[in-house]
Amino acid sequence: MAYQALYRVWRPQTFSDVIGQDVITQTLRNAVASNMTSHAYLFSGPRGTGKTSCAKILAKAVNCLNPQDGEPCNECEICLAANENRLNDVIEIDAASNNGVEEIRDIRDKVKYAPTEAKYKVYIIDEVHMLSQGAFNALLKTLEEPPANVMFILATTEPQKIPATIISRTQSFNFRRISKQDILKRMIFILNDKNIKYDEEGLDIIAASAEGGMRDALSILDQALSYGDDELTLKNAQEVTGALSNEQIVSYMTAIAENKPAQALTSLYQILESGRSALRFTEMIIRVCRNLILYNSNSDLSKQMDSSVMTKELLAIADKFDNKRLFYIVDQVSATQKNLKNSNQTDIYMEILTVKISEPQVASSVEPVENDSVDNEVIDKLRDEVSHLQNEVKDLSNGTPVTKSSSKPKPHHRANNNTRLNKTAIYKVLGNATKNDLVAARDMWPELMSMLSISQRAMMRVAQPVAASSEGIVVAFDYAMWFEQVQDDSDFLQSLTDNASKLLKKDCQIVLVPKVDWPKIRKEYIDNNIDSTKKNTVKSNKETKKTDPTVDEALKLFGDDIVDVKND
Template sequence: MAYQALYRVWRPQTFGDVVGQEAITTTLRNAVATKQVSHAYLFTGPRGTGKTSCSKILAKAVNCLNPQNGEPCNQCEICQAITEGSLNDVIEIDAASNNGVEQIRDIRDKVKYAPTRAEYKVYIIDEVHMLSTGAFNALLKTLEEPPAKVIFILATTEPQKIPATIISRTQRFDFRRIEASDILKRLEYILRDKDLSYDEEGLRLIAQAAEGGMRDALSILDQALSLNNDQLTLNNALQVTGALDKQQLEDYLQAVIKHNAAQALDNLHQLLTSGRSAMRLTDSIIEVCRDLLLVKTDEQLLDEFDRSLVATTVLEAKDQFSQDQLYKMIDAASKTQQDLHNATHATIYLEVLTVKLCEIMSKQPVAANTVDNSQLQSMQQEIDSLKAQLQKFNNNTQSKTATKKQTTPVKHQKPGTKKIHVDQQKINQILANATRQDLNQVREIWPDLMSMLNVTQKAVMKVSKPVAASNEGIVVAFDYAMWFERVMSNQEMLDMLKDNIDKLLKNDADVVIVAAEDWPQIRQNFLQNHNITAQHSEAKPASTQNPAVAEAKKLFDPDLIELKDD
């Protein structure tokens, strides 16, 4: 038998085999088990995340002669015929090459005939967004009122190109990018089943390079195994993915930290000579800077998988970078990455980037949070002086007005701080119609929003979460004031958030961001202005639910509401 690629051999045959889409597979399995299968489904999501596989599994499950709790048995003649692609009652259509009105009219004419062998006739239309406008119109009536025992399954990577009239006639399931850790577990399972040895670090590189697609991960693994007689080594994984070895990246960054441009350029040339990709280098620089930012903010923000891809010595050097330096390095690497798309001499751009990174490090060699003893003494003297002035002011509170005028300007306002204005009126408009259902809907699409961002934007948005939502807009809170202020000052970032959220929610909603530490007070202001309080009377038993509290819980996450006695 001819060799088959890994992604074909290991295509999921049951819902339980599908990785990273537990919510979808559980819903479909329960629908089959309870015989509540819809007549039309729409599967959307990035490539290689399980859309086509789930379509075939669903076709088998509804037609299986011996189903087991919603799963196909894969042993009966119907299951085997569908797996082999020989059952006439399951029709797979590639809309990219069959996108005309004539092909859809042919389906419409044949759909009225009953299935021949199976219980259901199933039409699987892949890349359905490629259908023409006329073809979509021809499909509308059939989707709305199909004959009995017919199921349509539409799959696409670009749901925004599908007419709303089609989407409204289907049950939509959004497949998400698979977590790198889940991909890693699946790859380990496959290699153990094939009894092949592997380097765990090399396997981690492949899982990361797949960018959320299981099919891509298996294809990369196939290439790496073919390089070294069915054995996965770190070197094979590096060659196939073009990723940087930990040691190579560490040597390069150490030279940058010391702002030694000559050594950094030498390390750069060694990287390129060893076959490393220019785009992978800029990706790695951005990712490492992002990791350092997260670690400097909070050690817990960097998960175990991301931490394993970075040399320990690089993470330990976090105090040698200031946050401003890391921001500038990310911006410089992002700009170079854009230039590389149209560059004919990539090496020149990387050399310029290397010198620029060294220059950034040379301007502020000491981290912003490092203070020497002389500075501490000077600050202590200033504090003592201010205390003395304050004591003098307190002793003369009954003196002349002139004295009061002289001492009044001394206030406890931090120099250089500027309170960023939050649009309370717009927040009130959102909260006035906010519901728990709207908030849950936004939280469901939040991972999809994160997958649409680049590495730099993900680093910023990882510490944010939606806290309130309505048809009018969404309120997003940032855990740290630093990140909130950075996004508020970046109009391009705000526009990007609104555009992507509008695409995912299919509406035109405002996006308002707040600092998490300010959110309780903002929420309380709204509640008070609308005669809603989170207080309850001491005379009431603890078990009695205050109507105002119930109303507040409809608007906000109950975990965020704190009840206090007067």
């Protein structure tokens, strides 16, 4: 016989075999034993939590010839036929591929006929939320007034997509995620039954990776056993799940604790190059921080630490983190996780996260600001704005119009960026910019990046040349944070300029700009050039026109703005 996956071989055959859903299985068992089953059930919950298994067990139990306290005997003719998927009165339908009105109408026509072998004709409709609105409407009447010998069991992972009219006509059961301990017990039971050697730490990693799904856990276990030649080791589990090794996480967290961004980035690159998932990496950081917080709190909470995560090496650096910093790290990692799920640039987000949580100034940035330590400059700015608004009110009361631009002050952070911008240098580059110079700058850029240190390269990976001339290059940053950091580092900026000049074999100034401001600056430059050109043209024309004495007298009386001189 061909090999069968573990989750198929060990699929529950009785209610007592179902893991982690005791309330649901006890309720169904009692309903079968007392002959108080409903005509329709709705099983909802995450994948791999036992919905379809319970549906099949219930279909067997209501039709079993020798039920025992609500459990199917798995020995009678009906149970054996159901286990071998040859019982015609148990019909399984995949709503994902049979979601039309015609399929449901076909069911509605066939429910009128009596079962051929069993007592009940049972329809198990999996992923029922995939049915179309018309199909739901066709099913509604059958659920409302079903024949006496028919039972419907609907299963779904997204109950919110099912119409309320359908839900109200069923008994609804919500399957919860299976606890990590229950998953571990089941896997240990299976491995012991098969006489397979296993590492408990490896099982712990698999249980955590399953995220509450028994089927997922058995699938990962199956894969790990194949990889390890019928033996489960910690290394095999880490390779299959993409989990970090203890050495990797210790190296990374040690660099964070010692405020060494370059060392932390080196550790990050090694982790990503080994094929580890960035999302799994962030999950591990949060788990480590959670355990460190428990360890730092008190003796009672420290007992709840995850021993598979908290190694001796991590406990040795626990005193280098206080809880405020750990909370800050968790906040930053959680924010990064949202970006990782919606972006292909996972490496960049991980680099930014690493520098953020490993910089020495982080500790001071999370300290609360006292009232007496508020920056005087901010207070002065607020006073100026209040005074400005008061003047506007006076002008309005006197009938003086107020321009729109003055009524809304610019955001404070934008002003900070503008003060850092060197517009004179940017305009100088734009004045002589050519496409050939930009192509040369972009061709040279990878070689320039290779000359930087690891931490410098991480900051410059979100920057690229956007304009270039024979004397300079304008470099735009995707994130204002990195622009500000590089712009304030005069030594780094000078190093960039020197290396670029060396590679291009000519003097070349590097000028920085945030990417979000670049279109506006370029437009301002173009508009200013057009305006100055127009003014020069008008001035030239007026000087020509003033040679006529009559025109000169008219200009003297009425002014340049009113008089319009036209040549015959």
